[in-house]
Structure formats: C-alpha cells, structure tokens
Amino acid sequence: MAMSNNFAVIFSVLALVPLCFAASGGGYLYPQYYDHSCPKAQEIVKSVVAKAVAKETRMAASLLRLHFHDCFVKGCDASLLLDSSGSIISEKRANPNRNSARGFEVIDEIKAALEKECPQTVSCADILALAARDSTVLAGGPSWVVPLGRRDSLGASLSGSNNNIPAPNNTLPTIITKFKLQGLDLADLVALSGGHTIGQSRCTSFRQRLYNQTGNGLADSTLEVSFASQLRSRCPRSGGDNNLFPLDLVSPTKFDNYYYKNIMASKGLLNSDQVLFTRNPQTMALVKLYAENSELFMEQFVKSMIKMGNITPLTGVRGEIRKNCRKVNS
Template identity: 75%
Template sequence: MAKYIHFLMGLTLLALAPICLCHKTYGGYLYPQFYDRSCPRAQEIVHSIVAKAVAKETRMAASLLRLHFHDCFVKGCDASILLDSTGAITSEKRSNPNRNSARGFEVIDEIKSALEKECPQTVSCADIMALAARDSTVLAGGPSWVVPLGRRDSKGASLSGSNNNIPAPNNTFQTILTKFKLQGLDIVDLVALSGSHTIGNSRCVSFRQRLYNQSGNSQPDFTLDQSYAAQLRTRCPRSGGDQNLFVLDFVTPKKFDNSYFKNLLSFKGLLSSDQVLVTKNTVSLELVKKYAADNDLFFEQFAVSMIKMGNISPLTGSRGEIRKNCRKINA
C-alpha cells in the first residue's frame, strides 16, 4: 500500500512539474529562479510598472513586446537596442525598423531605476525587457509563460544588424523565413510570433506600397481585400501622412487573441509581411488556419516560441555586464 501511495505521489509530482526551462548558453544557464535570492521582488517590480504604463496607454503593451523582439534579432537578447549613441556607439534606435517607431524606452528606464534602488547592479536590462514583454502580453489578454532569466547586457550595438536582421513589412515570405531561421527559429515560430500583430499599430509608410504600387507597376496588392484597402486609402494617401497610425488588427485591436489569423484568412492583414503567411506558403497557411480555429493552440505555441526567441544568443556568466543605466554602458 505504501509503495502504491508513493507511486501515486510520484505521478502527481510529474504532472505538476514544469517543462525544464533551463536553457544552456555559452556561459551558463538561463533559469526562472535566477533572481530568487539576489532580488526576490524583481518580477513584482517589473510587473507593477508595466501594468501602470499599459493602464495609462494600451498601445504600450505592443511597444514593449516589439522592443524585446527587435532586440533579440540583433546580436541576441542583450539589450543592445536600448543603448543611445555615443562617440563609440551608433545606436540601433537609428535603424530603419526602429527610427520613429521603436518606443517604450522610458518605461524600461523607470523599471531599471526602481530595480537599482531595490537591488543595485543585479537585474540586467535584457531580463527586464524579457519580463516586460511577457507581462505586456498577459495584460493585453494573452498567454503567460515562465521567463528563463540570467541574461547580461551587451557593451555595444549593431546598426547594420538592426537594419538587416529584423524582418521588414515588405520582405518576401522567403526572406522573412530566412531571417527567422538565422536566429534558430522555424516556420511554426514565424507564424505564432507574427500573431503578436493582434495588438499594436503600424504606420502608413509601412504598407502604402500595398495600396498603390505593390509590384512597381502602379497597381495595388490584389491579395488585400479591396473594400478594406479603400478604407485604408482614406487616411494613407499616395504621399504624405507617413506617420499616420493604423491598428494591425481592426477587429479586436487592443485584445491579444487570434483575430489576427482570422483577418488573414479574409485577406485583411494590414502588412504585406502578414498576408504572405496565407498567400505564399502552404505550411504557413495551414498554421494560420489552425490558430484561427483554436485560440488556445495559438496561445500555447506563442508562449513556447517567445521562450525560444528569448533564448537567442544571450550573454551569461562573465560576458557582457549589468548596466546601471540601460541607455549607456558602465563607465
């Protein structure tokens, strides 16, 4: 009887045990409990400041999520995107994907400032961004996941990496997939992570080509629903209005859900880089159909893919540093 109870307890523990979220990196492991002793309130502090920022401006959830993505695709998840330009550093904030569009830096500054008071030079800016991306997703109604921690901050930035590695709105499907594969991500990650476009905005300049001159022949993109296109043209003219903002998901713009995928199947994806998931590849089309039909499946895969993305080439061990100020390297 005692053996049987022991066996049952073992099964229960197995059922409760999380999938190992320890990710081996060059200098050590990333693991969720990294700050449990050195800064036990770290996650609580990040969450409270992100919650305050999102309550003030809903759009901030998408901005913080995007910041983590734009950081990880350049030299790995090392907070290089946060560095301002100095004599020795040319900031990634100047790159085409980030100029006039990357935002949320002040929220990261506020979190860093609070954490420096709580536990000086302990929590990296890179980990702050990973946690803020998760908290933003949850606050918008999306899935949660356990964030592996222990990243350190880079001592440099890469303007060329930012210009070349981050997928652009007008890239072909193959180019986007190649950019994901170079980061160790696959087609499933590509489709699931594109689902982050269920929240947030895009500027007219990012999709104008689709409305007026998709292939350089003065013709619109016919894979875009024409009544939707006509609606978009009213605020995105042939010239001017570059910075006019449009919601990426017009059905539930502030809610993290699978409407994005349903929109793609109705040919109402705002960006060309969204719509190609349906028009250019049968594998991605099938994934879009699956996520459009099953919100839980989308949430599950999004969480898995975010953990995977957050593990792109982190600095660990003695590599990099823990910046005191996320905008500049330590003196």
C-alpha cells in the same frame, strides 16, 4: 476570446515546470535566477508595466516589440536600448526602429526602480524579456515562465538591426531566412507574427500595398477591396506617413487569434502578414490552424517566445549588468 479552463490549467502547470536553458558564455538561463539576489524583481517589473499599459494601451505592443527587435540583433542582450555615445551607434537609428520603436522610458522607469531595490543586479536584457511577458498578459494573452540570467551587451549593431529584423515589405522567403538564421522555424514565424494581434503600424509601412505593390501602379491583389479603400482614406499616396492603423482591425487591443482570421479574409495590414497565407502552403496551414484554434496559437506563442528569448544571450562573465539601460557602465 476567453481562454478555456483547460487552457488556463495548461499554463498553470507550465508555470510550475522549472525551465533551464544553456546559453553562451557557459551559463544557464533559469526562472529562479533572481530569487535570492533580487526577490522582488519580477513584481517590480510587472507593477511598472501595468501602470504604463493602464496609461496607454498601445504600450503593451510596444514593449513586446522591443524584445523582438532586441533578440534579432546580436541576441537578447539589450543592445537595442543603448543610445549613441563614443564608438556606439545606436540601433534606435536603424530603419526598423527609427520613429517606430518606443517604450524606452518605461524600461528606464523599471530599471530605476530595480536599481533602488537591488543595485546592479537585474540586467536590462532580462527586463525586456519580463516586460514582454507581462505586456502579453495585460493584453489578455497567455502567461509563461521566463528563463532569466541574461547580461547586457557592451555595444550595438546598426547594420544588424537594418539587416536582421524582418521588414513589412520583405518577401516571405526573406522573412523565413531571417527567422532561420536565429534558429526559429516556420511554426515560430507564424506564431510570433501573431504578436500583431495588438499594436499599430504607420501608413509608411504598408502604403505600397495600396497604390503600387508590384510596380504596375495597382493595389495589392491579395488585399480585400473595401479594406484597401478604407485604408486609403487615411493613408494617401504622399503625406500622412505617421498616421497609425491597428494591425488587427477587429480587436486591436486584445491578444487573441483574430490576426489570423483577418489574414484569411485578406485583411492583413502588412505585406509581411498577408504573405503568410498566400505564398507558402506550410505557413498557410498554420494560419488556418491558429485562426480555428486559439488555444493552439497561444500554446505555440509561449513556446516561441521562450525560444526567441534564448537567442545567444550573454551569461557568466560576458557582458555586464548596466546601471543605466541607455549606456554602458563607465
């Protein structure tokens, strides 16, 4: 669904509004952070992301997801990007990320280009935030001004990744709690879940809905029957764990509001998607609202992405600017 002219104007105006957010460490995030130290930073990120998405459409969703999975663990500090070394146990080994999180090579390419242009200036955490925005735009979604100035962590948290990131099989109260712990409310939860309008998920992430949702050997009663049958054809009881399925069966590569329309038709792929419509009257109302009004969804998605990007970033003298996003500086 194309944005209306009025909606485009809204985001054009937003792009001109200076955003400044207080952050941990006594510093601030603001869009002009690299205007003097690395003026081509955003252009470089955008160029590499565009090339990666042109090569593989799915990469847009993968890069958006990296930012989400990073911010929910120790804040938006690029801890997710660290490989295991010395005392660091990589978050890539955590259940939500193992054989799932991807796009690290694209981040490496962006970092290499930025190090060549302006050495040890642009943080990996800011690269993740910019890549998420650029990926959304390339998929047909809204643009926004990204507050910048995050620094990179000196460590990772495997337990944080396992415990803090919402899982496909979590109950809605658990998901709500995980968002609340990050300072995110129900509107943020429903809007950010709308990121599932693009991307794919593995059979292993929703198999229980097809065969044994509540331990009674039956499929999830909130899953549309013909859709469930279609899914079972490529997601058997055993095997096929890594078979991929679109999170939005109508427009899987376009950033739009069909995700919400699918949920209302009982065709949400993940349990964590469908429960937004079946388990809570407030989230149900928001699903209906965003299904009916694409502009409102996009507007809230932008607000929630900026809010999520401001989860306890490191600023000032805290952390560092990594030379290589996969390891701390020596």
